[in-house]
Amino acid sequence: MRTAYSVETVRTAERELMARLPEGALMQRAAAGLAAACAELLGRVYGSRVVLLIGSGDNGGDALYAGARLARRGAGVTAVLLAPERTHAGGLAALRRAGGTSAAPAAAERLIRRADLVVDGIVGIGGKGGLRPDAAPLAELAADSRAAVVAVDLPSGIEADTGEVLGAAVRADLTVTFGTHKPGLLIDPAREYAGSVRLVDIGLELPAEAELEALQHTDVAARLPVPGAASDKYRRGVVGIAAGSARYPGAAVLAVSGALRGGAGAVRYVGPAADAVIARFPETLVSGQGPARAGRVQAWVVGPGAGDDASAVAEVLAAEVPVLVDADGLRLADRDAVRARSAPTLMTPHAGEAAALLGVSREAVEGARLASVRELAGLYEATVLLKGATTLVADARGGAARVNSTGTAWLATAGSGDVLSGLAGSLLAAGLSALDAGSAAAYLHGLAGRFAADGAPAGAHDVAAAIPDAWRDVRD
Template identity: 90%
Template sequence: MRTAYCVETVRSAERELMARLRDGALMQRAAAGLGAACAELLGRVYGSRVVLLVGSGDNGGDCLYAGARLARRGAGVTAVLLAPDRTHAGGLAALRRAGGGVARPGTAEAVIERADLVVDGIVGIGGKGGLRPDAAALAEAAERARAAVVAVDLPSGVDADTGEVHGAAVRADLTVTFGTHKPGLLIDPAREYAGSVRLVDIGLGPELPAEAELEALQHADVAALLPVPGSESDKYRRGVVGIAAGSARYPGAAVLAVSGALRGGAGAVRYVGPAGDAVISRFPETLVSDKGPRKAGRVQAWVVGPGAGDDAATVAEVLAEDVPVLIDADGLRLADRDTVRARTAPTLMTPHAGEAAALLGVAREEVEGARLASVRELAGRYAATVLLKGSTTLVADSAGGPVRVNATGTSWLATAGSGDVLSGLAGSLLAAGLSAVDAGSAAAYLHGLAGRFAADGAPVGAHDVAEAIPRAWRDVRD
């Protein structure tokens, strides 16, 4: 599992570690890792042209010491100093001893245009807001140049704690981060600015608290969550998921939600709604009823809302059930907030940015620009677990534990019906006994992976994603 910690936590851990190390040792560890990553990216260090964008903080020091290491290996290294009177003195002296130089005033952009590699050490993890005009001009020059861009700890101009980007920021090909990931490296929109992320171990791990601010599951973590039937299992012991979805106008939503549920580990799927004929013709193993949720038979979890239109009565009936409930699509609009908050069984809500914006009463752009704050706010308002869909999916619960982030998906998943498949898959995992956070996290991981397998770089339909879930499941388990 990858974990991420906020700036305050990281700085506290750094202080604890530095108290036991000789002066400057931590910066040298960071510079060694940064220099090695830059050398690997360059391939051939000798004769390459490297430009360092150096601010006044410790990131600038890391940048200068790493530049000195590259200069000793034969690179031509030039530092652009944004605050000459506050530049890290030891780092600048090391660079000059190694044969590196400082760009003359007025030549910075021309130097960047000739570079093979630009290293961004403008602002550290404590930076807030976009870049100032002088720094923004350098970031723009780096983006125009053919050089590769490496960010030190995180791209300058992005918010380390939230992943928000307010104004100009550096766009990196590679971000070399130290000690632990920072939330902004894993959450869009900042994640798009980070490029590939390489974590350098500087010995910070023992100083960090056990509970992180952010968690990103990996194959082994998801494999440990997935239900596996035992020798005594039957369909009821494995869990039965109910799907209340679809309408005369949107029967396909019901079919797609059922398709995800059938591949999600539960022992059986019950469907209630007006699209029974469409569901049974596509999936004859489905248990279909037209008598409403209360008379559908035994279920361990419900999914309600995909393609439901204005059927508020069914949504209310499902929410009254004392089993886990997943609310998606039209169900989000129809669900009464007080009713959701009063539920004692787990509730998992799965909005995309537009639906989240409607629930919060803000513009969609506000949710997209502040995804972490938005998912936490929704979870608190509804006293529920919220899965905020998007290029990075976030899962937060109302108790305030670590937020889960998932980035296994592909932009090809932005297709009609994809969310219906995810709802069915997550609902099935709820019925199999997973908590709302684990069900949402594991479903998002599998769904994203299935999307990648199904698309393979080409357009894909929601039904293709559903059919690829078994492959994703096997890939994770194996």
């Protein structure tokens, strides 16, 4: 599992480690890892042209010491000093001893246009509010050049703790981060600025509970239900799907398709799209009597394509089993009814739906995704899965949120969210917690999207059909 920690936690761990190490040793560890990553990216260090963009923070020192290592291997290294009087003195001296040079910002355009590599050491993890006016043009020059751009610890200008981008920021091809990931490297929109991320271990001792978690294959595999010799369809769990309408029968079909591939033993459908569901999936158990009288289930999914059927949403929320609320169900669900539930509730909005629930603009949600998902989880006292290029899952009880980035832009297609709802609901019925069901479903759904698309457009039904491949890939 990848974990990310807040700036405050990282700084505390750094102080504790520095107290046990010789002076400057921690910076040398970071510089060695940074130089190695830069050399690997360059391929041929000797004769290459490297420009360091140096601010006044310690990551400027990291960049200068790394530059000195590259200079000793034959690279032509020039440091552009944005704050000469506050530049890390030891790092600058080391660079000059190794044969590197320094320059004023006025020379930056000429240097960057000729560079093979630009190293961003402008602002550290404590930077707030985007780049200053004197630094912003350098970020633009680097982005427009042919040079590869490497960010030190995180791209200058992004918010380390939240993933927000509140002004101009460096766009990196590679970010070399030290000790641990920072939340901003994993959360949109800042994640788009980080490029590939390489973690360098510098020996930090961090607390057990992180600010943010990102599941990997082994983590998901450990959470997926596996039937035993004594299992039958009821012991494996039955998931109820209350979805679809005369106008949107396909939403019911797609939710059922995701649920059938999600690990539960049976799927029970309730709603006006029964004929369409049975025609496509004859193994589905169909009831025409409403959720309250449909028969026993271990979890419910309500809302995809439901139109204005508030009664079905109310009946499902009154059930004493885990419930997933999506799409129209989010609009129709009574907040007090959700908050009053004793069984787990998982809500799965996209940014527009989350904005409507919070009473803010969609842009506000997309610009502050971590804060938005946590606020919504607290407001409804539920677990919330905020869909997007990176999916976030937060629990109302607090603790580490989870982020998933296995998806692909091809998943932005009609019905894809219905498949995700069915899949997550089935995992709820199989016994997973709301946090695990949401994050494991997002992971599998993202992988399935990649497998289904394979570089070309794919429909939601293709994504559902690829879930078994994603499941096997994770398990194997």
